Amino acid sequence: MTSSLERSPSLISEATIGKQKPHEPILTVRDLSVVFPDGNGGLEALRGVTFSVWPREFVCVLGPSGSGKSTLLRVLAGLLPPTRGEVRFRCADAKGGNGLPRIGFVFQQANLMPWRTVLENITLPLELAGVNNGAARARARKLIDLVGLQGFEENWPRDLSGGMAQRVAIARALIHDPDILLLDEPFGSLDALTRERMGAELLRIWQAHQKTVIMVTHSISEALFLADRVLLLSARPGRIKLDMAVDLPRPRREEMRYTAKFGKLARRLKEAIE
């Protein structure tokens, strides 16, 4: 990504106001449509979705239930082939091999392997990549510190609370140094307080690691608190209804949730949803 660091003012769109970015997007989605076969003509989940994501950007995807948010993430992760359109990753130093990006996926449920300890769950992506065990464990310990789970290395997932399990999942998604982090309502199963704390923690991790993040959420205020940009999907079939920059200063603080600026952005999103 060395050459892409030079900045071209002409390419700064609404989405990048207030923040200078490498001029080349890491991800380009063009005219993406997904149709699930259902016997009578097919169920259209996404229609003509087009957007780009720049390196180190934090993008939140909002939309009503069934608007295709999970479907979108699954396509981006390569778990589902698109019916039409294309998904292009352009990272000069793609780590996934043959031009594919390395992906860290955090699912709605923590999705841990119950037969692996916390530490073993976190090292899984490195084991799959053939990294030797000592190095993998050392790196996992660093991430355990980062997500605040010291002392739980040898516990089984069943001993963890929902929030702790989700933090293990986040550590697992970070350990192989992915090009892009995809999060599908990662805090969906948590109570409001834990949810806010985890959000703040995720911001801290994102700032420390400078990752590109695409996160699905149901919550307007969570999206505004975390993101550089919010993509709003319409009801099924999902289309991009709004692509809004969140020009709140960073680092974000809890008090910002009560500022006029925050309220204005929230109202704009709410109106677009209705």
Added chain:
Amino acid sequence: MQINLVNKVNNAVPHRLRRRGSLWPVLLSVFLALLAWDMTSRLTNLPAFILPSPLQVGERFLRALSDGSLLRHTWVTFQEVVLGLIFGVTFAVFLGYLLAKSPWFERLVSPYLVASQAVPIVAIAPLLVIWFGPGMLSKVLICALIVFFPVLVNTVVGLRAVPASLRDLMRSLRASHWQVLRYLEIPATLPIFLGGLRIGATLSVIGAVVGEFVGADRGLGFLINVGRGQYDTALVFVAVFTLVALALSLYGGVALLESVLLSWQEWRRE
């Protein structure tokens, strides 16, 4: 990995100790059964070839042990059971994997599998003895056949039950087929598979005895036949008890394997 293995074994120990604590009721019930048996044989005064007393059976046991015949026959049956188990399980796992992976293959094969289960093993045992001779091979095959089905079913059910979300995780990490098998499918299927193995282990003992009844010159089933022919009913008892012990120790072996391999889900069995 090493540290963790130690951890798993340590976790498994207290569980077994807890079980050992509940051994006394078992001993008591064995003692009471022996007592009832002894009383019956004393009160009814039946001849020994109809109902030998516990003491007579004990005597016969020591005699069979000291002349080496009991160990020799037990060893033969044990080999048949274990070899049958190995072949049956290997084939069942292999076929089970193919069946779980390919619905097309399942449609092709499943009519035969279901039909084969409708044939009682006792009915085809004579055929196998005719084809493969009265030696060990025919018994191993009978054991393998009887073990095959429950292990196959459990393997398929286990593989089908692997959570789709974990499959997604492995795909998002671009795991190869081999890695999915090693890191996801085998550990996820293991609990259900071991349940099938537990059933298979006891069935295998039945298979060996059936085979030996049909035609053999060695083994515990053969020993039962000999005892019956000579009105040596005490010997029949000795052989039957040895078979029970064999089946129980195989069952216990699988249970031990479970408690070591599946310590992460110990809560399930409490």
